Amino acid sequence: MTALPLRSMLFIPGDSEKKIAKVADCGADAVIFDLEDSVAIENKALARELIAAYLKQTPRGARPLQYWVRVNPFDTGLTLDDLAAITGGAPDGIVQPKTNDPEDVRQLSHYLDAFEVAHGIEPGSIKILPVATETAAAPFSLGEFAYAGLERLVGLTWGAEDLAAAVGASTNKDANGEWTFTYKMARSLCLLAAHAAGVEAIDTLYVDFRDDDGLRASSREARAEGFTGRLCIHPAQVAGVNESFMPSADEIGHAQRVIDAFAANPGAGTVGLDGKMVDIPHKKQAERILAQATAFGAI
Numbered sequence: 001m002t003a004l005p006l007r008s009m010l011f012i013p014g015d016s017e018k019k020i021a022k023v024a025d026c027g028a029d030a031v032i033f034d035l036e037d038s039v040a041i042e043n044k045a046l047a048r049e050l051i052a053a054y055l056k057q058t059p060r061g062a063r064p065l066q067y068w069v070r071v072n073p074f075d076t077g078l079t080l081d082d083l084a085a086i087t088g089g090a091p092d093g094i095v096q097p098k099t100n101d102p103e104d105v106r107q108l109s110h111y112l113d114a115f116e117v118a119h120g121i122e123p124g125s126i127k128i129l130p131v132a133t134e135t136a137a138a139p140f141s142l143g144e145f146a147y148a149g150l151e152r153l154v155g156l157t158w159g160a161e162d163l164a165a166a167v168g169a170s171t172n173k174d175a176n177g178e179w180t181f182t183y184k185m186a187r188s189l190c191l192l193a194a195h196a197a198g199v200e201a202i203d204t205l206y207v208d209f210r211d212d213d214g215l216r217a218s219s220r221e222a223r224a225e226g227f228t229g230r231l232c233i234h235p236a237q238v239a240g241v242n243e244s245f246m247p248s249a250d251e252i253g254h255a256q257r258v259i260d261a262f263a264a265n266p267g268a269g270t271v272g273l274d275g276k277m278v279d280i281p282h283k284k285q286a287e288r289i290l291a292q293a294t295a296f297g298a299i
Helices: 042-059 079-089 102-120 137-145 159-168 183-196 212-225 235-244 249-261 280-295
Strands: 009-013 030-034 065-069 093-096 128-129 155-157 200-203 230-234 270-273 275-280
Touching: 009 183, 009 235, 030 042, 042 065, 042 079, 079 102, 093 102, 102 137, 137 183, 155 183, 159 183, 183 200, 212 235, 230 235, 249 270, 249 280, 275 280
Parallel strands: 009 030, 009 230, 030 065, 065 093, 093 128, 128 155, 155 200, 200 230
Antiparallel strands: 270 275
């Protein structure tokens, strides 16, 4: 896992100097400077320059949040140019789009090994977040991340738009605006794979940034399912996502009581609480809740 849970990761177009200048006050746990979809091919070089300059003027240790970069995928032939331009600024991590399998992550990690040495950056300190469902082949490899031994891997996230394009789908939503089966399956596999690998499970974008109520409801449901954070497409989404992925005061209180009940019964596998039996899985969930609350100063 990352040093702090990544509740919110906000995309910032890499070719927008105005938007880049505002990231320190955005309130997100991380920003993702984008070199991929939001940047036209003719603006890639400019985006690299702007991102590199910003990273260098705000070195690690002086950053109010994590600074990530989404590079272009391997099949574009642009990945190495992206990395060569921005790694000197020591980004906290790289978002890897259109990841097919753990071997793609391993290849990116090898590139980062070399760039870290070249720039005098702590080895292994640039982390990787793959977007792990954007090709037709990718979902079949998700379970392999648990056994791949990828030390830079801090999470898995998923995307529906590129997957829809990959399979020639005309839509990925049903008449009620819900994901159709293929995308529900990809999302669930991503969630399971992340937990199997012991890393963050980051839900995909909620595209209607004007619908705060819908965003919050969707994010609360995602957290209840086991997702630990969410990608954001607009600064207006950050507060809602942060709040939705934080445990409530009632949850924190209950979690503490679960821990206290087990502490009062050393060695017990099951204890009684409020007329119900709670066991080791409940204890583990309580520990996760308290760890997250502690990380963000809620207790």
